[in-house]
Amino acid sequence: MGSLISGISLTCFAASYGVAWVLELGKLFFRSGARQVLMLLFVLAGLLAHTLYLGYRVVEYSASPLSSSFDWCLVAAWLLIGAYLYLSYHFPRAALGLYMLPLVLALILAAAQFADPTPYPTGPASRVWGAIHGIALLVGTLTVMVGFVAGLMYLLQAHRLKRKLPPMPGFRLPSLEWLEKVNSRVIILSALMVGVGFVAGIILNVLDRGGAGELPWSDPVIWSSTLMFAWLAGAAGFNAVYRPSRRGRKVAYLTVVSFAFLVMVLSMLLLVDTQHGGQKPRAPRETALAQCDEALDEVAALPMRGGRP
Numbered sequence: 001m002g003s004l005i006s007g008i009s010l011t012c013f014a015a016s017y018g019v020a021w022v023l024e025l026g027k028l029f030f031r032s033g034a035r036q037v038l039m040l041l042f043v044l045a046g047l048l049a050h051t052l053y054l055g056y057r058v059v060e061y062s063a064s065p066l067s068s069s070f071d072w073c074l075v076a077a078w079l080l081i082g083a084y085l086y087l088s089y090h091f092p093r094a095a096l097g098l099y100m101l102p103l104v105l106a107l108i109l110a111a112a113q114f115a116d117p118t119p120y121p122t123g124p125a126s127r128v129w130g131a132i133h134g135i136a137l138l139v140g141t142l143t144v145m146v147g148f149v150a151g152l153m154y155l156l157q158a159h160r161l162k163r164k165l166p167p168m169p170g171f172r173l174p175s176l177e178w179l180e181k182v183n184s185r186v187i188i189l190s191a192l193m194v195g196v197g198f199v200a201g202i203i204l205n206v207l208d209r210g211g212a213g214e215l216p217w218s219d220p221v222i223w224s225s226t227l228m229f230a231w232l233a234g235a236a237g238f239n240a241v242y243r244p245s246r247r248g249r250k251v252a253y254l255t256v257v258s259f260a261f262l263v264m265v266l267s268m269l270l271l272v273d274t275q276h277g278g279q280k281p282r283a284p285r286e287t288a289l290a291q292c293d294e295a296l297d298e299v300a301a302l303p304m305r306g307g308r309p
Helices: 002-006 010-028 033-061 069-090 097-113 124-162 176-207 220-241 248-271 284-300
Strands: none
Touching: 010 033, 010 097, 033 069, 069 097, 069 124, 097 124, 124 176, 124 248, 176 220, 176 248, 220 248
């Protein structure tokens, strides 16, 4: 059983989610009850493989599921699938997978291609704040993604109603009132969660001062997270004070822009040279060049014999 679980790869559940998305896309062209059941089976099969994969990493590496950026992306994708199944149960006719499954696949792709699987170095004094930091930002990320999907669906639904277009078969969307309510609440919740994670990260950085886990305040992840938190806090305040911002396209635009800030932060974390979570290992080319330089230095340091080394 252990060898079977260890053989599960990212491709297993990514492929299951990908097939489910293709089946969801098929709603635009033809309707079939069997396709709906098949799509659900693929999502559940992917979720099972996804869960076993995360559990195996916890047991194998004796670390929490948030101990690296690699695991963080996979847990975010896992939670997003849970949100998709929950919302699909309440809105079975809405094509939620068409919007949410690509986000799941994007997180898995980011984990496979860009994230670092090396666990973050943590000390006893910073473990609690590290857990608060990781969990709060994880929930904040999930909330922003759900808000993005709700905002996008609101704009599409408003566009259809404005032009008096009939709904496409198999492509029904929730009501504007429900989407509006979700968008308004998501802004508050995401600002709260990202704010808790941001403050916990500052405390964690202060606790690690002088240690291997300390980040310079000019680190790209820190300043991009600061911009994201400032935007979410401003959007939440604007939403609370200015009542018209809770209605119509305004609140949908706020959630869409919030997702753009989230993409910026994740890009800084995964693509830009940063010390977040500890110094990342150098690329193979850089390592090879460093080894060549060390070898040349050793040769130059050899005693000279007859004018030759």
